[in-house]
Amino acid sequence: MMRMLWSLMFVLFAGQALAIEVQSWQTQGGTRVMYVHVPQLPMVNLQVMFDAGSARDGELPGQANLLNELLLEGAGKWNADELARELESRGIEVSTHTGRDMASITLRSLSDKNILTPALDMLAAMVSAPGLDPAAIERVKARTLAELRLASQSAEEVADREMMQALYGDHPYAHDPLGTETSLGQIDAAALRAFHQHYYTQANAVVALVGDVDRTQAEILVAHVLDGLPVGQKAAPLAQPKPGKARVLHKDFPASQTHLYLGMLGISREDPDYFPLVVGNHILGGSGLTSIMGEEVRNKRGLSYGISSYFSPLRVAGPWMLTAQTKNSQARKTLELMTSLLRDFIDEGPTRKQLQAAKKHLAGGFPLKLSSNKKILSQISTMAFYDLPPDWLDTWPAHVEQVTRAQIHRSFRRRMPMKHLIQVTVGGGK
């Protein structure tokens, strides 16, 4: 049934032979699978991912998310009530998520055959035969509109949305995956069926599986879940976003704080500067209160509760953001501090001591990344979806170890120049 095109890898924990073995294969329909056998607990975590995130919305923002959420609202022979009952009465958990790149459905079930078999029957129906009943469509739209209203009463969400718009302009990453009231009004069952047919295919899917099933069972059950999907084809490559000019945006908001966002285009998963930029950001604002930003903005001055910077690596350049929030009267001072710390870091790079501390933290913390089935699933899902090599985890500590100060300095200067910096502030109390 499967093509035996699988590779094997062993992850080593700091000198200890260990513990997890990532296996990878490709199904006949072209679905990439990553799998780790963990027999210690009688349970299975499984995630099916499609290259069908909001970047594929086209003219109808929100349709990728709407379709993905509708998978839970009736499928195959089960209506929404029956599906919920059949799943929950067996303790089976299913959830969906739609991001810019990915639409996913995640299942957690006991590995007992009497539970796992119906779980997978239902999962197979959900991915390949969603009911898309008109009442269910209207219900999920109403819920999405409520989510949009909740987002619009949060200065943080408003700032995030403004930042993504400013960074991405016409690029499909720009819009909120939830869509808008207007666009949701234009989406009907026919549009959703067409979207499903085009993007929910075997060639456009990847699967990650962790738990108490052996390799033979794993192949059979993955094949079963994908069985009803057409072979189809991979989604077309996304355009590369283009960095724009520096901009300063402000939105008044009735709140006691102002949310401060600084942003630039960041990195893709396969970016050649991935490690220098990620390690550099760890030092700058990615390591909580021990980062430069945490130390200077919060520890030394007490200006903000949350203060951090992060890359969100995507298929093509994802965003980089530096965010904080402070009472309105301190907004300007805090923003100036954040900007000048960022400028200094880009100009000068990290110190030897800072880099050493970051490496110790990242390398020493590696075993923590794989300490549960859920965490292992999260790691191999990313690897499978972004076509990372099966030895990605294996080589990760060495990649971190090899990063030099000069590389960080060079990559920040070249990739993150202040001339591209977008500033968004939301607040001011008005």
Next chain:
Amino acid sequence: MELYHIWGFELLMRTFCSLLLCLFSLTALAGGDKVEEFMLDNGMKVIVKPDHRAPVVVSQVWYKVGSSYELPGTTGVSHVLEHMMFKGTRHVAPDEFSRIIAALGGSENAFTGIDYTAYFETLSKQHLERALELEADRMQNLLLDEKEFQREVAVVREERRLRTDDDPNGLLWEQFNAVAWRVSPYRNPVIGWMHDLEVMTVADLQKWYDQWYSPDNAVLVVVGDVVPVKVQALAKKHFGPIPARKHEPWRQRPEPEQKGPVRMRLEVPAEQPMLLLGYKTPAMADLKDPSEAYALMVLNSILGDGDSSRLTSAVVRQQELAVSASSSYDAFSRLSGLLEIQAIPGKDSSLDDLESGILAQVRRLQNEPVSKQELQSVINRTLASKVFARDSMFYQAMLIGMRETNRYDWRSLDAELKHIREVTAQQVQAVARKYLVEKHLTVARLEPVKDTKPAAQEKKS
């Protein structure tokens, strides 16, 4: 996008953390390696649960103190003290604690709830001793510096603005608790009232630290790739020499009986209305007959936990009165609490209709017995959630710590499934009639005041 407020229990972290996302089902845990318990001579309890799936260890030190121990005028002091526990001791410089753990590849943080304050480290197993040494140090040697305090309490005021003052739903929850309770300390928010945070002093913190931070008021929970007797030896070495302290007993402030429904309306700039209902319910430790608390757990699960619950199937899907509706009940709280129902109406449904729809489901629980299938579903879900809970070392430690600091025993986790199995439809109906009564109901509504917001303005830079 988060549609549901984190609720059931209120918990503040020192820094932003995604930990809460995995804490929804507070039922669980059974099987696995045997839990071992030791008592040090100074009265500190040590609980160890081996889990050898990865070479990792989680260490949590739990103190029996939280916002429900606080007095009017100094609300929030437990949480501010939690922040200050990272600001230096006689041996460790301010913020050095975090840097040491980071250099070991570990992560650390702390959280404060209504009934407890906990500090944790997650590390490669060979570094456990360093974490215990540092925790033992700050249990006895904390330095409360005036300047550090002023900066940190300013951070906490920002945290309050972020979570409560500027968040309409956060504000609704705070107000809801404040009107539901007249006397019980559960009326105060964990983060404290703003004025209390403005006038708080180092002396308030010192007093609080001296009063509650000692080994006889703490529980150490260790879960991970460890050998229990070795953990016992390490605990003895580092915590053993710390003397026990005589504690002023916590003074009870029992809630007088509620004599009729309480209603409130929050009118703030917002876009989305919201509805909260709460019925006064007992904590298991206060019950002569603990089976009532298990019956309430089953009732809650059938009423409002999950997509197949009655609130979702009837109120959301069938009647379309809400876009989401759910309920929560914590049988293992320290003091009597609330069975809470939270619902978000769709654009076209009124809060009146939504409330009626929810109350109809409450009456259904009182008027007809729940079905066999519903009871079996709760049992199966409890069983599965106990297996799933074992996947996270952190969560396993957290469940043990919560029980131990709230007048319960970690063994109650193992006994839970058995008690859930014993609950009958008649018991569920009986507790519905006894506790979900209008006289003991609190209703809070968020009714948005429209505020016109201009589009983002581009500034000349």
